[in-house]
Amino acid sequence: MNIQLLQTWYLENHRKLPFRETKNPYHIWVSEVMLQQTQVETVIPYFIKFIAIYPTVCDLAHAEEEHLLKLVEGLGYYRRFRLMHQAAKIIDHIYQGRFPNTYDEIKALPGIGEYTAGAIMSIAYNKPYSALDGNVIRVISRYMGDDRDMRQQKNRNTLNDINQSWIEDATPEIYTQAIMELGATVCKPKNPRCGMCPIQEHCVAYQQNRQDELPFLSKLNGPTSHHYVTLIIEDDDHYYLRKRDEELLKGMYEYPQFDVESIHHLETLLQEQGVELIIEEHYHREKHIFSHQVWHMEIHHARLLKGKSPHWISISKNQINEVPMATAHRKINIKR
Ligand code: SF4
Incomplete structure (x- = not known):
């Protein structure tokens, strides 16, 4: 993978999203929680309002839960915001309002898993921690031509190891955003825009014309x-x-x-x-x-x-x- 090409592409082409123009770990955390299961365009106005009302993690810690839930009404999956509220209280009490800056401390907070901890560590603190979300899974599985079932944790772990090895040779704060942005805007689920992809040269899916087959995700039970x-x-x-x-x-x-x-x-x-x-x-x-x-x-x-x-x-x-x-x-x- 030519990481330099990917990062240069990002710097020249990325969307100017309000949560991508900051290194504030609290703001990055809020945006990553909101972006779980939710489209970027939907999140933007919620994010702007949320940060205006709760500009710091201490403001969030002291919020009334009902006010918080009202503010995010319409985003769905409300458990994520109740867990976020609990985590904010812990940061307020245990860390005196200073957002923790180690992977283990961040991952120990309620509602924060490997992905969110990796995103905060790499984007806010420029530390090499993989953040593997659906967009990144799609890019790597296509790039590597990996057709194993990506619903299985062990297969996602393999991609996480690859992503980790790449970020260790990169500028973490740029790399994480670059590979996510590539998945969101170029290596899209349908009709990927391979003609403008900075990593096209060694992409196995592109070479074999198998973009539509990857990533392979086994069927889920219906609702x-x-x-x-x-x-x-x-x-x-x-x-x-x-x-x-x-x-x-x-x-x-x-x-x-x-x-x-x-x-x-x-x-x-x-x-x-x-x-x-x-x-x-x-x-x-x-x-x-x-x-x-x-x-x-x-x-x-x-x-x-x-x-x-x-x-x-x-x-x-x-x-x-x-x-x-x-x-x-x-x-x-x-x-x-
Ligand atoms: S070449 Fe196409 S399939 Fe391969 S990573 Fe780029 S956009 Fe995705």
């Missing part, structure tokens, strides 16, 4: 379907919401939602708990697709007649947009 009855319960100027404590979407608010066969089963279930509702006849259905789940929601409007579940929280209609809510419920059309 599981879940059917819910969802209640939009309101009185004159309030809705009743529930704060989730399930691992999926923990800390986010939702309209009360039940895994029951029908609205009639739900009415019976709630009556047994001393809750009586007037449920409107008209209802509609909506669907939301997560990466591993599909929610099919049958949505009913209701008014509370008697009793109330201890899990339901009354929220003023004016404030409904101020609480953190997952997109699956935020997008429900609650108007009748």
Whole structure:
């Protein structure tokens, strides 16, 4: 691999992203967490707002979790932000707000794995630590012509070793960003732009015209379907919401939602708990697709007649947009 060509290409061609124009380890960490499972274009406005509201890791450590979740509402995978919050508190307490600067200290923080630790060490501190994400896996597997299953950790470990050996001969802060950028903008999943690739000369996939076959990723099981009855319960100027404590979407608010066969089963279930509702006849259905789940929601409007579940929280209609809510419920059309 001609590392010098790759790095020169990066310096001349990279996109001017707000999180690529900084060496601040906290900012790089925030961006790497946001970029997990999320497109760059989506992340940019969230990143700018996040850094404006929490400019330092201590500001994040002292944030209210609900404010934090509201700020990132719409990005999904909210567990990553709750872990980030825990890590910020540790940095605030243990390191007196100074972002740690060794790989082991960084990797020991909640929510930080090898990839994120490698990205922070190389981009912020210019130290040679591999950061192997999906883009880098694609570039290296194509460049080496490696057609083993990259869902398997042992095969990814081989690529990580190659990436580690390359970064040791490179300028780490440039190299890590360069190989990620190459994967994002040139060596793309479909229709890679090999004609403008700085490492084309020795690329095995290019020579053998096998770009479409690599990387090889074995098929995953499809998403599981879940059917819910969802209640939009309101009185004159309030809705009743529930704060989730399930691992999926923990800390986010939702309209009360039940895994029951029908609205009639739900009415019976709630009556047994001393809750009586007037449920409107008209209802509609909506669907939301997560990466591993599909929610099919049958949505009913209701008014509370008697009793109330201890899990339901009354929220003023004016404030409904101020609480953190997952997109699956935020997008429900609650108007009748
Ligand atoms: S030559 Fe094409 S397939 Fe090979 S690394 Fe470059 S863009 Fe990817």
